[in-house]
Amino acid sequence: MTLTPEIIALLTLDVIFLGLGTLALILSLRIAYRWDYASSTPLQYRLTKQSTLVAVIIKYIFILKLPLFLFFVYTCDKLSSVITGAMCASGVVNSVGFGLDLTLFKLFNLYGFGFWLLLHVEDTSHVRLAYTRLKFILFALLCVPLFAEIVLEIGFFTRLDVSKIVSCCGTLFSAASSSASLSLLFNVDARLWVCLFYFFYMVSLIALGFKSTAGMIVSNTLFLIFALISLIVFFSTYVYELPTHRCPFCLLQKEYYYVGYGLYIMLFTGTFCAVGGGLLALMTHTIPYRYWRLSGLFNTAYVLSISAYPLAYYLKNGVWL
Amino acid sequence: MLFSFRWLLLEYAVRSLFRRFGKNFFIFLILSFLIFILSSVLMIAESIKAELNATLKTLPDITLQRFVAGKQTQIPISRVDALLEIQGVGSVTPRIWGYYYFKPAGVNFSVVGLDIYEEPYSATMARLIKDVNWTQGSYDAMMIVGEGVKTILRENYYNDFFHFITPEGQTKKVGIAGVFHSDLALEANDLIVLPKRAAYEIFGMNASDATDIVLKVSANVSEIPTIVAKIIEKFPDLRVVTRDDIRVSYQNIFDYKSGFFLALFCVCAFAFFIIVYDKSNALSSEEKKEIGILKALGWDTDTVLQEKFFESFILSLGAFLFGLATALFYVYALQAPLLRAIFTGYSALKPPFDLPYTLSVSMIVLLFLLSVPVYIAATLIPAWRTSIVDADEVLR
Structure with a gap:
């Protein structure tokens, strides 16, 4: 276990989230169970007041989680200079068995809480607060991955062993990877993944044109998955201009002008607006066209900027990698 | 919104x-x-x-220390030739240095033995000893000291020379040839540099031994792990410290x-x-x-x-x-x-x-x-x- 100032900061905020989250969970369970908009009992009156507290706590957690996710990745990047063998955050994340799960949980929570806020805005602007019970049930469900993430993070930093030798991203993200699912990605022709990536981008645009809720949700979910795969397998090599270097984490480093932060923000915002807006449409039976337009904008920006790398490489050198 | x-x-x-x-x-x-x-x-x-x-940038690529029964001891200088045979090793320099406890002030001086004609193992060291007048006069040897050392010695009324006490109990009179004016104060403040022969006498060491050995890798820095592996195979009693280890x-x-x-x-x-x-x-x-x-x-x-x-x-x-x-x-x-x-x-x-x-x-x-x-x-x-x-x- 190492206690660098960054880790202490992350753990301190985790403890705060745990405390406030537990309080919010207890309140929201009660609200979910006893909420009745029509009644005028003192209990209902109290619940209305408590629901604002829960909303404030969730807003607080979500707004902090956004920069904290970047800060977590940054901390891992910084630790990689200390841990033998690690050259970027991926080595550090994978030095503990559940490191990758932790990162995925973090991402999932961002999506989840972001969607909760969309629902919350929809709810407070509704005359009869129609979605209050729904949103508190949703929060109670979201607490499971939230607490799992906090517990995993504490476990991650306690188990992190500075003297252990870890693999660098060069071996993790290659056909020789010890993880079966990862090595499968590299055994399939990269062109297939790239085609699927562009295909689902086109599908999402068509779904946007037809304002199809199901189409938006499905196409954007698949777009996100294939965007990540094709980024690892194909596009990252052009960013690094090195045919053997495939890594989704090194993009975040100074050597590549921190380009990863911009790319990931575009990709995640784009798909979040589409999927979140789509789920909202399912629940409220309205078309959240504002979110979808945003999604189309961010997705297009992502596709254009990530495609620019191979194209620029080809124009400069006259060959593909 | x-x-x-x-x-x-x-x-x-x-x-x-x-x-x-x-x-x-x-x-x-x-x-x-x-x-x-x-x-x-x-x-x-x-x-x-x-x-x-x-x-850190001025430190040698690899430092070798010999351990006997878990304690650091001297390395025979004869090992230098064997080390030079390893591919990729640029230069090998045995160093003689240590701490000298000066009782009246209760401080340790870092004493480094250096011969003027041999290539110094760090760029800082080369700069420090560049313009010094080594003419001995009536002393056994001459030394250059850091500013901190100079101050301590002056407080104890040693203005031009200093009496080292060897392990045998004899005194060794060493003249002060000059003072470092270094911008790298962290390194040179408690430093004394004197000829190797004098350093051996002050520490009471055998002239065929060195305190440690430093290596410079000739060209390819990424070869360092391989060289380290070869050294350990050849001399299992050596502890190898690379520059990266120190940084970590x-x-x-x-x-x-x-x-x-x-x-x-x-x-x-x-x-x-x-x-x-x-x-x-x-x-x-x-x-x-x-x-x-x-x-x-x-x-x-x-x-x-x-x-x-x-x-x-x-x-x-x-x-x-x-x-x-x-x-x-x-x-x-x-x-x-x-x-x-x-x-x-x-x-x-x-x-x-x-x-x-x-x-x-x-x-x-x-x-x-x-x-x-x-x-x-x-x-x-x-x-x-x-x-x-x-x-x-x-x-x-």
């Missing part, structure tokens, strides 16, 4: 802060002080680390020191935030009345909450900026009196050096995360409790 921004509300929050100036100023002051202490410690650690990393251990030491401080600091901060929680939880009748009037005027709970959030955000952000600014001034303009002692240690020959200016964005982010969100978390529930006050209850 998700987070609509209301300027008038912000203005109201600022005025509200000033209306209760006494209470808020107290919180502001304490919070600034906490942030000031925290940022000073982190900045000093960062700064010293930068200084050490700068000297610096990083660990300073992360540990500042982390340790931070852990203690957390306790202190926790106490403060409990006070904040308590203070903002207890509403005066004046404040209750204010909220009541606002509610009667048509403010809803969310607006009051937002106003309270603005208040604590402005307060904590102001305290953060103020604490950060004073810390910058204290550390880099005043060179951090008192606090730097935590990091530089207690050696009597503590080198006087300037903390180089290093401030990264990541450090500011770290400090921000440790102060503003934690403060807001402490005021979250009190703010809510304020905002749910009912107009009719208060105004009745």
Whole structure:
């Protein structure tokens, strides 16, 4: 276990989230169970007041989680200079068995809480607060991955062993990877993944044109998955201009002008607006066209900027990698 | 929109802060002080680390030490030839150096033996001994000393020479040829450089041994792990320290020191935030009345909450900026009196050096995360409790 100032900061905020989250969970369970908009009992009156507290706590957690996710990745990047063998955050994340799960949980929570806020805005602007019970049930469900993430993070930093030798991203993200699912990605022709990536981008645009809720949700979910795969397998090599270097984490480093932060923000915002807006449409039976337009904008920006790398490489050198 | 921004509300929050100036100023002051202490410690650690990393570049690629029964001992110089045979090794230099305890002042000098005709093993060393007049006069040998050493010797009335006492109990009279004026004060303050022969005598060592051996890798730095493996195979009793090992251990030491401080600091901060929680939880009748009037005027709970959030955000952000600014001034303009002692240690020959200016964005982010969100978390529930006050209850 190492206690660098960054880790202490992350753990301190985790403890705060745990405390406030537990309080919010207890309140929201009660609200979910006893909420009745029509009644005028003192209990209902109290619940209305408590629901604002829960909303404030969730807003607080979500707004902090956004920069904290970047800060977590940054901390891992910084630790990689200390841990033998690690050259970027991926080595550090994978030095503990559940490191990758932790990162995925973090991402999932961002999506989840972001969607909760969309629902919350929809709810407070509704005359009869129609979605209050729904949103508190949703929060109670979201607490499971939230607490799992906090517990995993504490476990991650306690188990992190500075003297252990870890693999660098060069071996993790290659056909020789010890993880079966990862090595499968590299055994399939990269062109297939790239085609699927562009295909689902086109599908999402068509779904946007037809304002199809199901189409938006499905196409954007698949777009996100294939965007990540094709980024690892194909596009990252052009960013690094090195045919053997495939890594989704090194993009975040100074050597590549921190380009990863911009790319990931575009990709995640784009798909979040589409999927979140789509789920909202399912629940409220309205078309959240504002979110979808945003999604189309961010997705297009992502596709254009990530495609620019191979194209620029080809124009400069006259060959593909 | 998700987070609509209301300027008038912000203005109201600022005025509200000033209306209760006494209470808020107290919180502001304490919070600034906490942030000031925290940022000073982190900045000093960062700064010293930068200084050490700068000297790191001048260190040899590989250092070899011999261990017998878990203790470091001398290496026979005869091993140099065997080491030179390893592919990729550029130069091999046996070093003779150690500490000389000077009892009257209770300090250790670092004594390094060096022959003028041989190539010095570091660039700094080469610069230090460049323009020195080595003519001996009536002394056994001549030496150059760091400024700290010079001062200590003068205090003990050694102006032109110094008597070393060898392990056999004899004295060895060594003249002072000059003083280093080094900008790398951290390295050279307690340093004495004298000819190898004299160093062997002072330490009472056999002339066929060396304290350790340093290697330079000829061209390819990425070959270092292979060379290390070959050396260990050839001489299992040698411990190999590469430059990278030293860099990692610096990083660990300073992360540990500042982390340790931070852990203690957390306790202190926790106490403060409990006070904040308590203070903002207890509403005066004046404040209750204010909220009541606002509610009667048509403010809803969310607006009051937002106003309270603005208040604590402005307060904590102001305290953060103020604490950060004073810390910058204290550390880099005043060179951090008192606090730097935590990091530089207690050696009597503590080198006087300037903390180089290093401030990264990541450090500011770290400090921000440790102060503003934690403060807001402490005021979250009190703010809510304020905002749910009912107009009719208060105004009745």
